[in-house]
Amino acid sequence: MTYTRCCTVRKIRRLLATDLDGTFVGDEDGLRELLRHYDSLQEPVALVYVTGRHRKSADGLIREEGLPAPDILITDVGTAVFTGPGLEEDEVWKEKMSGGWRPDAVAEAARGIPGLSRQDLPDDRRVSFYSDGPAPAEALHERLSGESIPHTFIFSSGRDVDILPEGGGKGEALRYVLGQYVEAGAEILVAGDSGNDRDMLLIGHPAVIVSNAQPELAEIAAREGLFRATRPCAGGILEAWRHFYG
Numbered sequence: 001m002t003y004t005r006c007c008t009v010r011k012i013r014r015l016l017a018t019d020l021d022g023t024f025v026g027d028e029d030g031l032r033e034l035l036r037h038y039d040s041l042q043e044p045v046a047l048v049y050v051t052g053r054h055r056k057s058a059d060g061l062i063r064e065e066g067l068p069a070p071d072i073l074i075t076d077v078g079t080a081v082f083t084g085p086g087l088e089e090d091e092v093w094k095e096k097m098s099g100g101w102r103p104d105a106v107a108e109a110a111r112g113i114p115g116l117s118r119q120d121l122p123d124d125r126r127v128s129f130y131s132d133g134p135a136p137a138e139a140l141h142e143r144l145s146g147e148s149i150p151h152t153f154i155f156s157s158g159r160d161v162d163i164l165p166e167g168g169g170k171g172e173a174l175r176y177v178l179g180q181y182v183e184a185g186a187e188i189l190v191a192g193d194s195g196n197d198r199d200m201l202l203i204g205h206p207a208v209i210v211s212n213a214q215p216e217l218a219e220i221a222a223r224e225g226l227f228r229a230t231r232p233c234a235g236g237i238l239e240a241w242r243h244f245y246g
């Protein structure tokens with residue numbers, strides 16, 4: 001897909017921060033329409049991909065779907081940030097995420113909880129599981145809290161459990177990136193479709209929940225700056241962009 005990028009320099013004045021699966025990716029026609037709209041604008045729109053995937057998996061998706069290379073890439077549910085022309089890992093964020101993080105204690109706490117199976121990941125910057133419905137996830141959450149193991153608990157799509165370092169998550173990572181690279185008063189849109197997008201949808205910038213969103217986002221109360229699209233995936237992002245910025 002064609003889209004002219006030119007936002008790798010500080011400071012960004014227009015930015016789309018979007019989840020990938022089920023949000024930016026999922027409706028090719030809608031995505032083409034969105035990128036065409038962005039291409040027609042005088043002021044370029046920087047792309048920040050904010051995904052639950054690990055880096056290699058995100059790179060694979062970007063390649064397979066022919067997505068524009070992002071200006072900033074946030075992976076592993078906000079536990080890793082990659083910036084610059086070569087998308088190098090941001091060491092400051094990495095350091096912040098490793099403080100107090102005890103992945104072995106998280107794995108230990110999960111032992112013996114029926115209905116939880118650990119996801120196979122290349123590293124332990126997060127510890128993730130598949131949960132057979134919400135009950136096993138909740139049992140883990142209670143254990144972690146009961147044993148005072150520092151963590152952030154994220155449950156998505158009725159199945160995915162991500163245990164992150166304290167202060168992790170898509171919302172916190174995005175807040176960090178905005179503080180580093182984005183001008184005050186910039187036009188920003190945040191887009192998502194599932195539970196791990198919740199915190200970034202609520203950080204206080206204009207946000208869109210696409211129409212195909214998971215039921216766990218239905219319970220977010222209506223609020224100013226939160227747009228519920230009638231279209232799925234990228235078409236819903238375009239609908240919201242036009243709503244907020246024309």
Ligand SMILES: [Mg+2]
Nearest residue numbers: 019021022193
């Ligand atoms: Mg998604």
